[in-house]
Amino acid sequence: xxxxxxxxxxxxxxxxxxxxxxxxxxxxxxxxxxxxxxxxxxxxxxxxxxxxxxxxxxxxxxxxxxxxxxxxxxxxxxxxxxxxxxxxxxxxxxxxxxxxxxxxxxxxxxxxx
Amino acid sequence: xxxxxxxxxxxxxxxxxxxxxxxxxxxxxxxxxxxxxxxxxxxxxxxxxxxxxxxxxxxxxxxxxxxxxxxxxxxxxxxxxxxxxxxxxxxxxxxxxxxxxxxxxxxxxxxxxx
Numbered sequence: 001x002x003x004x005x006x007x008x009x010x011x012x013x014x015x016x017x018x019x020x021x022x023x024x025x026x027x028x029x030x031x032x033x034x035x036x037x038x039x040x041x042x043x044x045x046x047x048x049x050x051x052x053x054x055x056x057x058x059x060x061x062x063x064x065x066x067x068x069x070x071x072x073x074x075x076x077x078x079x080x081x082x083x084x085x086x087x088x089x090x091x092x093x094x095x096x097x098x099x100x101x102x103x104x105x106x107x108x109x110x111x112x113x
Numbered sequence: 114x115x116x117x118x119x120x121x122x123x124x125x126x127x128x129x130x131x132x133x134x135x136x137x138x139x140x141x142x143x144x145x146x147x148x149x150x151x152x153x154x155x156x157x158x159x160x161x162x163x164x165x166x167x168x169x170x171x172x173x174x175x176x177x178x179x180x181x182x183x184x185x186x187x188x189x190x191x192x193x194x195x196x197x198x199x200x201x202x203x204x205x206x207x208x209x210x211x212x213x214x215x216x217x218x219x220x221x222x223x224x225x226x227x
Binding site: 046100 | 114117144146153154155156158161205209213214215216217218219220221223
């Protein structure tokens with residue numbers, strides 16, 4: 001599917017603080033979700049994923065929360081570091097879509113010193 | 114996870130010419146995809162590259178403009194044909210991992226058409 005976005009939402013946080021990046025997904029039938037991090041000049045990098053039978057999953061310094069009732073996904077980054085500055089995309093996979101991902105519009109995270 | 118490389122990493126091309134982008138995966142994968150990412154925007158799926166058969170294109174993308182090959186399970190090419198400045202973008206290749214759902218991305222090819 002195509003994501004339409006003329007500009008990226010942005011979030012600025014102080015180094016050491018926690019960051020929360022939000023995403024509203026589009027299809028209530030989606031059963032698999034991924035968060036990607038894209039640094040300037042690079043391709044998207046897999047961060048963490050979650051299936052629809054879960055509402056929370058933790059990784060190293062990151063937590064993904066899924067609220068299927070309101071079709072909302074969030075990525076929490078603990079103790080944000082300068083290297084976390086990037087654009088973050090959520091993506092959803094819907095059964096029967098031939099493994100295609102639909103991407104959200106992305107959020108630019110800037111970590112302030 | 115799959116490690117994916119793309120060539121070229123960037124190019125500047127004249128309008129009316131064509132550019133072929135190569136994508137190489139370090140292991141056999143089932144699914145390979147091509148995306149376009151315009152400046153400051155999200156990723157748009159161009160097509161699914163099918164091994165041994167014609168690619169499956171998304172709405173708004175056609176084979177004459179974006180011919181795709183996938184001769185084996187680890188390699189695919191995307192050609193941007195008869196380029197115009199509107200084709201200036203980042204082109205990304207992705208492939209699924211062993212679970213056949215998680216997509217891993219190459220570093221992208223940055224194309225500027227003058």
